[in-house]
Structure formats: structure tokens, C-alpha cells
Amino acid sequence: MAVTLADVAARAGVSAATVSRVLNGNYPVAGSTRERVLRAVDDLDYVVNGHARALAAATSDLVGVLVNDVADPFFGLISSAVQSEISGAGEAPGAGGGKLAVVCNTGGSPEAELNYLTLLERQRAAGVVLTGGAVEGTGHTHAVAGRLARLAASGTRIVLCGRPPLKALPGVDDSLIMTVAFDNRGGAQRLTEHLLSLGHRRIGYVAGPAERTTTRHRLEGHRAALAAAGLDSGAEHLTVYGYYDRSSGYDAALELLRRDPRLTAVVAANDTVALGVCAALRDQGLSVPGDVSVAGFDDLPFSVDAVPALTTVRIPLQEAGARAGRLVMGRQAPPPGGVATIRTELMARASTAAPAPGRLG
Amino acid sequence: MAVTLADVAARAGVSAATVSRVLNGNYPVAGSTRERVLRAVDDLDYVVNGHARALAAATSDLVGVLVNDVADPFFGLISSAVQSEISGAGEAPGAGGGKLAVVCNTGGSPEAELNYLTLLERQRAAGVVLTGGAVEGTGHTHAVAGRLARLAASGTRIVLCGRPPLKALPGVDDSLIMTVAFDNRGGAQRLTEHLLSLGHRRIGYVAGPAERTTTRHRLEGHRAALAAAGLDSGAEHLTVYGYYDRSSGYDAALELLRRDPRLTAVVAANDTVALGVCAALRDQGLSVPGDVSVAGFDDLPFSVDAVPALTTVRIPLQEAGARAGRLVMGRQAPPPGGVATIRTELMARASTAAPAPGRLG
DNA sequence: CTGTTAGCGCGTTCAC
């Protein structure tokens, strides 16, 4: 089978302990023997057994990254940043203290999320990064909190990225559970204020799945802006819930037009949804932003290329991912209170404009 | 610290072996004791130590998925499909024979690729899926082949997805190295034939990085179509190389216009690049497809939403990923010859049209 | 059906 430490030791004419010391560089070893060992390692193409090492040393080099959808650039950008940060940033992954990112695709399913956490606990992961909005069912929230508490109790560092901070867990070292939060509420509020300032009054909203924190926060920001303008009375009527995908946006736009054919703007849960909204409007013979303005959220790479270029709220995803990566590696001190909030920025582009006088009433 | 098998055994009043048997369900265990054990497991919140298990059983539940760029939907879609396939397709990940997908982001770097392969070998991964085009440097090809040979020799199943099959490796069981290849050449050829049939004669080509197999194959298909039409003489002059990203497309389009201002069509290395090309053309005051037709490759989700909708070549990425997943799990018999070729399909949409008479000549 | 006995491959005390 595979070549082991003992094989290398035999080849080099030393003990296994010495080989181990050379490989880990933790103890002084004579230069000459070190040479001999390294040559033996090379000759035999020796590769350490990570499991044996993990078992003996009680450490692991796995870091789990839970995402709702790997195929969604939103999560792709975050995980990419986390990965490049934890794999050693420049130095080769596998060398040094670099860790291996395990990207786990939950598909948004709470059960899958719990299962993956179990799997990671089983692997005694060095850290876990949970990305994206959390599902808000008391049962689920509780279950996740429990899992995370256990993980943290065993020394696993945990970073919540893009989801709200957890309330302090009983018996858990707070410095082990950190949060990189997005200012979804503020961003959404500024976005709707932008539309209001352009003169829009009948603004539809395409929300994400009802039970997710991200959905709720963005919607709250939107409503806050409306309320400040005294327009919150009909807000519920002009809100449609769906998934974070294009076809949801398409369908939702049609539904919104049905509810109010004289809509002058639509705010979408995210950029992908916004594209679906634009497609539906076009298919209905409406122009963007001539007849209806459309705005998204996230500022994903394709948004600037849409025609017209999409007005949206930028979240510096790679920056957030990198920050999460550093925190989970313990390379950066936890922010005060354990929560770092990432600013969001309004990107006003061509898909929003003042409403056509003819559509106002 | 963490609760172990022995703790559970003590609590249940049985031996460690019995607990192990209950957990793995490999051996018959009396119903009553099974109950007792399971209750103890539950009481103690016991979670197996994956490393210890892997060490003792000499098996691992990790499957590595190497990608060039997690943030690119092309790879996102493939890895998403691989992941859902190997994690047990329906059944909960962690249960049954489900494996854990480790998505490794190489960033297109050959060194990173080798490092990850070492890491995976170290973890004694159950399987490895390499996605995306390979870098064609003799040195690198050789190094990777060597690593894969060693991996395969130790029983790791290997699937190449979207890269050309490896020549038979000395001393390696062929049934362990399988390939899911994309018909890049054929797809590219049909795409260019489509443009030729519309009447285009001055067709620019924005290629990917020069040293990658995917780049070469797509370019070959394009050239083959040109050659069949007797148009291959100036082809090299109208080819620009870049990366698989938007800005490369943007820059390349400007360069192509410089080389031949009377271009009537541009074929891009992939859809993302095509978006960049469209952006550049628009910025130059040229309309698509009025002045210049544009085509992409891959048919990523956003392509149908581009304005105008992008003509491209569809690769059924999720299907390919799922296939790769099944192969790497050993759930599907290897295709004859070890190579399954995935068909590609021309998606003729609105971004290509007959050239304007005024621009011909 | 169940308990006992050996390792799996490595890190880490101890002695030397």
C-alpha cells in the first residue's frame, strides 16, 4: 500500500520519531540526518497521512464553508475569497499553516446545513464559515445554535458571514464565534430613498424567501424608506415573495403589474432577480427605465453589463470573504463585540430614472 | 474534551465494538442493545471522529473537486452538480455512503493544482474530480499525470471533467481514471459555421489563455470552419488571446476593431468574455447585432438575459457534473474507453444576424 | 449476537 513514516525511517536509517521531527520542524535535528531523511522522503514519494496526523495531534486542516448555492456568484465570490485567504495567501496551500477549504452546498436546506455541521464536527474541522442569510424558524435557529456551541466548545472557530450575529451562547467562549455582517437594511433603505428622490411613488418590491434574515432585513430597509416618505400604507400590497433566482423575478414582475399596472419602479431582492424583472417588463412591452425603473442588490459582476446597467447596492463580497477567512484562521483579532459590519454602497446606474410624467397619477 | 466511542460504550453498558457496529450497521446487533446504544449516543451528543475512522478503516469520505475559479458560474454549476450527486442525492449528506465534496480553487495556477493534489493524497481522498481545461506545459502535464497515477494506484477514483483524457499511465488501472469530455471543437465549429451561413466573412476571435486545452480546442473548431470556407488565411491576424473574464473581452474587442475596423462578427472564448465584447462595441457606438454580431460559449444562465440574448454553444454543465459525480462514486460504470463525450449544442439567439450590407465589401 | 485483542499511522512524552 501507501508508504508510511516507518518506511521512510527505515530507508533513512533513523527512527520514526526523527522523521516526524524533520517533517514538522518542531524540534532540533542534526543537519546531516535531516538531509538523509528528506532524501528518503523524496525517493519514496512519501505523503503524510492527514488522518493519522489529525488523530495524533488532535488538529485538522479543514475549514468548512457553508453556502446556499455554489452556482450563485454571490456565494462563489465569498467562498473564493475565504479560500484564497485561508489557503495561505500567496504561499502554497498545504505548506505552512494553510488550511483546506471545504465548500459545502446546502441548497438553502436547513437539514442539509445541520448535516454538514455534523460532518464538519466529525472531521474536527479547524473552523467553519457560514455564509448567507439564515432561515428563521425557531426550531432551526435553535438547532444550529446548539451545533455551533458544541463546535466552539471543542475549539473550532466559527464565523458567520452575511448573517446576523448569534446571541451569546451559554458556556461558549465568545471569541470563538464571530460575525461579518452586511448592512442589508441600510443599503435597502438608501436604494429606496434613491427611487423616492427620483419621484417614484408606486414602487413594487420583489422579496426573497419569506423566512430568511437577508430577505427580512432588506425588506425592512425598503419599508423604512417608504415610511419616512409617508408611503407605507400600500406597501404590503406591492410586495411579492419568491426565490433568489431569475424566474422568480420574472414571475413576480408579472404579478406586480397585475396588482398595479401603473407601477413606476420595482426593487428586487438581488441582481439575479432584477434581471428576471427586466426580462418580464421587456416581454410586456415596457421599457427600462423609460416606463419602469428597476433596481437590484449585491452588485454582482454581470450587473454593470446589463442593458441598461443595473442600479444596485454594492456589497464588497470579496472583502467580506477575506475578512471572514482571516478571522476563522485567527490571523486577525476579532472585532469589538465580535461583529464587524460591512458597509454597503448605492450604485446608481442607468436602470433607474425619473418616472415618465404619463405614468404618474 | 470530546466524547468518544468508549464514553458511549460505558454509558450504554456495552463494549466499544458494539457501539461501532450499531453506528455502522455492518453487523447484526440485538434490537434492545441497539436501542440502548442509540440513546447513549443521543444523550452524550456523540459525533464520530472522522479521522480515527478513516485511519482504522483506511477509507475516507472526502472527494476533491478542483476548479479554476469558484466565482465563475461555469465551475459553480459543475461543482454544484458533483456535490449534490456525491453527497447522496436526496439522502442527507453524512448518512449512508455520501461523501463530502471539497471544492478546491486553483485559480488556474498549475502549482496550486499540484499542491491540492498532494493535500488530497494526504487526506487519502476517496476520489478526485479535475474540472476545466488543463494547462499544456509538458512539465506540468507530466507532473499532474504522476500525481494522478499515484493517487489512482492507492485506489482513488479520478475523473477529468472538461479536460482531455490522459494517455494510459504506466502501471495504473485504467478503470480508475475516467474522463467526461466536452465537445469544444465541434461546438466551436458549428458556431462559426452559423456565422458563415449568415454571410459573415470577417470574423474576429477572442481566445482564452493560449496554453489551455479548452482554448486550443475551441480555436481549432473555429479555424476548421473557416478553412472549410476557404477563409483561414487571415485567421491568425483576427485572433486575440486573453483571460476568461469580462475585461479581457472588452480589451480584445477594441484590439480587434483596431486590426480590422470592418469586422462584422466576433466569436468569444466564453459567455463572460462575450459580455465584455458587447460592452466594448456599445462603447464604440456599434450595435449588436446591427453592426457586429457576437457569439459566446457555454450558455451560462445569464446569457439568455443579455440584451440582445446571446448566441452561444450550450454545454450541459450540470449534466456533466452529475455524470462526473456518479463516476467518481463508482455508482455508474465507466464509459467504454473511459471517455464520455458530452455533446454541445448551438443556441442561435439574437446577438447574431446577417451582416449589414453597408459593412460588407 | 457480543466482548477482547490488535493494530491503522503518526505525534509526543520520556529516557538516553
Add this chain to the structure above:
DNA sequence: GTGAACGCGCTAACAG
């Protein structure tokens, strides 16, 4: 500076 011995937590073979 180096070797010998023990144990990490679990599975597998062997008894009973």
C-alpha cells in the same frame, strides 16, 4: 540530538 514507548479514537478479526 535521537530512539523507545505510549496513546489518539476507531474498526476488524477472532473468540466465545
